[in-house]
Amino acid sequence: MLLSNLEIVPGRQIKTHLGLVQGSSVRTKHIGRDFMAGLKNIFGGELKGYTELLRESRDEALERMQAQAESVGANAVINIRFSTSSIAQGAAELFAYGTAVVLE
């Protein structure tokens, strides 16, 4: 499946629009990571554990979006957007959405 955040696919024609598809994932960190992050908060720097965690959940949101696109018979998702919101203290929702299309 072709994924893109452009509104067109270079050199390919869009045959059918199948509408919006979306995927989301809500995750929280575990206490060990939180403890290390607490230490890091004194010294500053990158929180690698969090970077990893958010990447995993973003990938999961993308996968869910892809699964939805496959179920409606699309072969590409274009104009993909991501959004992140922290819905509770220590939990974040990663959301991905885009337009499912059939390419020629």
Add this chain to the structure above:
Amino acid sequence: MAFDLIVFVVLLACGFAFGRYAENRHYRSIIQREEELRGIPAIAIRFPPIMTPRPETALVSGSVVIAEDYFKRFLFGLRSLVGGRVRSYETLVDRGRREAIIRMKQQTVDLGGSMVFNIKLETAAIASGRKGRIGAIEIHAYGTAIIPTDRAHL
């Protein structure tokens, strides 16, 4: 009371020393990697130019979670009394953004891409820096990489 003060001063000194060291090191590494990836333009144009032969495209992204240090938070606390620019946080966001773009470009290179179009940057405060909480921001950069199918034509 005296103990509290000692803890505060020690934390402040740690934050200042380690935070500054980490920031300088990070900036050096950012500047070096930006130089290495200069050949990969990343632009916020929605429509790529028409290219022949037709290139492949791929979604690429880079993200980083970066934490404030104790000293930066202290400076922010002082600054919020009088208002104005918070330089200590500006460099934090700047580092995160540049790091995220570097990671996105690195992924583009790994996929054999030559440029990135329609880049979007997104900033999220994943935790607030209130007392006893973790203050960190996540920066996510994403875009569509153009992967030339025949390098001789580009």
